[in-house]
Amino acid sequence: xxxxxxxxxxxxxxxxxxxxxxxxxxxxxxxxxxxxxxxxxxxxxxxxxxxxxxxxxxxxxxxxxxxxxxxxxxxxxxxxxxxxxxxxxxxxxxxxxxxxxxxxxxxxxxxxxxxxxxxxxxxxxxxxxxxxxxxxxxxxxxxxxxxxxxxxxxxxxxxxxxxxxxxxxxxxxxxxxxxxxxxxxxxxxxxxxxxxxxxxxxxxxxxxxxxxxxxxxxxxxxxxxxxxxxxxxxxxxxxxxxxxxxxxxxxxxxxxxx
Amino acid sequence: xxxxxxxxxxxxxxxxxxxxxxxxxxxxxxxxxxxxxxxxxxxxxxxxxxxxxxxxxxxxxxxxxxxxxxxxxxxxxxxxxxxxxxxxxxxxxxxxxxxxxxxxxxxxxxxxxxxxxxxxxxxxxxxxxxxxxxxxxxxxxxxxxxxxxxxxxxxxxxxxxxxxxxxxxxxxxxxxxxxxxxxxxxxxxxxxxxxxxxxxxxxxxxxxxxxxxxxxxxxxxxxxxxxxxxxxxxxxxxxxxxxxxxxxxxxxxxx
Numbered sequence: 001x002x003x004x005x006x007x008x009x010x011x012x013x014x015x016x017x018x019x020x021x022x023x024x025x026x027x028x029x030x031x032x033x034x035x036x037x038x039x040x041x042x043x044x045x046x047x048x049x050x051x052x053x054x055x056x057x058x059x060x061x062x063x064x065x066x067x068x069x070x071x072x073x074x075x076x077x078x079x080x081x082x083x084x085x086x087x088x089x090x091x092x093x094x095x096x097x098x099x100x101x102x103x104x105x106x107x108x109x110x111x112x113x114x115x116x117x118x119x120x121x122x123x124x125x126x127x128x129x130x131x132x133x134x135x136x137x138x139x140x141x142x143x144x145x146x147x148x149x150x151x152x153x154x155x156x157x158x159x160x161x162x163x164x165x166x167x168x169x170x171x172x173x174x175x176x177x178x179x180x181x182x183x184x185x186x187x188x189x190x191x192x193x194x195x196x197x198x199x200x201x202x203x204x205x206x207x208x209x210x211x212x213x214x215x216x217x218x219x220x221x222x223x224x225x226x227x228x229x230x231x232x233x234x235x236x237x238x239x240x241x242x243x244x245x246x247x248x249x250x251x252x253x254x255x256x257x258x
Numbered sequence: 259x260x261x262x263x264x265x266x267x268x269x270x271x272x273x274x275x276x277x278x279x280x281x282x283x284x285x286x287x288x289x290x291x292x293x294x295x296x297x298x299x300x301x302x303x304x305x306x307x308x309x310x311x312x313x314x315x316x317x318x319x320x321x322x323x324x325x326x327x328x329x330x331x332x333x334x335x336x337x338x339x340x341x342x343x344x345x346x347x348x349x350x351x352x353x354x355x356x357x358x359x360x361x362x363x364x365x366x367x368x369x370x371x372x373x374x375x376x377x378x379x380x381x382x383x384x385x386x387x388x389x390x391x392x393x394x395x396x397x398x399x400x401x402x403x404x405x406x407x408x409x410x411x412x413x414x415x416x417x418x419x420x421x422x423x424x425x426x427x428x429x430x431x432x433x434x435x436x437x438x439x440x441x442x443x444x445x446x447x448x449x450x451x452x453x454x455x456x457x458x459x460x461x462x463x464x465x466x467x468x469x470x471x472x473x474x475x476x477x478x479x480x481x482x483x484x485x486x487x488x489x490x491x492x493x494x495x496x497x498x499x500x501x502x503x504x505x506x507x508x509x510x511x512x513x
Binding site for chain 1: 260261263264287429430431433434436437438440442449474475476479480483484485486487489490493494495496497498499500501502504505506507508509511512513
């Protein structure tokens with residue numbers, strides 16, 4: 001029988017780049033890749049958190065390196081990706097998790113915060129894709145790129161207009177990149193997390209009114225844990241997902257279904 | 259260990275329509291990851307052959323003859339599987355049929371036959387399985403084979419397209435009703451695949467060329483493209499995923 005070799009979820013010999021790997025969901029994702037055998041490049045501006053992530057991977061016998069990079073700065077992206085390729089020889093998987101969020105009413109929304117959110121999320125994600133995607137094309141052995149969308153690519157959210165706009169942008173160019181690169185064996189997809197309890201969402205979790213309305217809508221009746229995202233991000237990075245291209249995969253406890 | 263999230267050792271489930279095509283591809287992935295399975299189809303000879311292959315992975319594989327168009331067969335399936343496996347942790351409602359014919363000529367019998375198997379019996383099996391899962395008290399995962407036609411409409415298969423539209427909605431309805439019991443309900447939405455079901459359309463060179471050109475990846479799906487997704491959706495790796503359809507289409511919908 002034909003051996004289905006993708007379902008082992010073993011990343012030994014693979015190199016995974018995780019942006020935003022210093023905290024929250026992507027600290028968990030970075031650790032997950034490390035545990036599954038990948039060499040992990042942690043890209044972030046928060047070096048303290050990135051070092052924690054690295055230590056957790058190394059303590060379990062894995063390999064990891066940290067790279068200080070502000071992904072809203074394209075020249076830093078270019079240098080960082082070049083350095084990662086120099087250090088590890090190649091990149092097999094890119095997870096774009098770096099993101100920021102700023103809450104303010106739209107009638108008062110500050111221009112600099114709008115630019116910050118769009119630049120880190122949409123621009124940062126795209127240019128990470130551009131640099132790593134070009135490397136994958138040149139190398140000619142394909143690869144996996146996983147971007148981070150959000151429930152707010154569907155709905156508009158509340159007092160986070162820049163975040164909603166940025167996530168919608170990421171969602172659409174994920175499909176654009178799929179159309180260009182899938183013939184070259186590069187899978188470009190996105191995961192759309194729902195309400196996951198992290199530092200970013202803690203303020204609404206701690207607001208009793210918002211928390212109640214969120215829980216009332218969630219079919220599974222609980223907030224997501226960062227650990228709930230590890231499986232989905234590993235799945236899309238694995239051979240199990242070879243025919244999945246341009247898909248947005250919600251991981252939301254049923255939020256969109258209700 | 260992270261890989262245990264994808265492990266199905268000790269996990270027990272049913273997959274319908276497992277004798278060929280995508281169902282067979284998914285069953286192979288599940289068996290390889292250690293699941294015990296009741297596999298169903300109408301053709302017992304084919305099913306025995308598949309069982310023999312799947313047993314190489316070491317799990318318990320039980321072939322069960324079931325006609326997805328027959329209420330009695332479907333009704334007793336969940337309980338029979340529960341008895342023989344000692345419980346049910348997941349169900350993949352995959353059996354389906356297609357009938358071709360332009361909408362103005364599509365017979366109402368074809369329409370009814372397709373709905374009967376693709377929608378009605380899916381609901382019946384999911385319901386019977388959920389009743390068992392609720393009694394067991396530790397949740398479960400239900401996966402329904404959806405299709406990209408629930409998004410893009412396709413041509414000359416109005417019964418099939420609307421049946422997949424119906425299960426696309428059913429997935430969300432069931433996720434909402436059963437989330438409180440820890441039962442996750444999701445869809446796998448295949449694109450165009452090289453299976454017996456698409457023989458009719460692959461035989462039409464003009465349609466074949468057109469459809470191929472719409473896939474970003476440029477190739478049709480194969481049964482083994484679906485093994486990983488089946489493993490993912492019934493395993494703990496997708497613990498917070500419910501009410502969604504995972505499209506596996508080589509980039510058809512992105513074009």
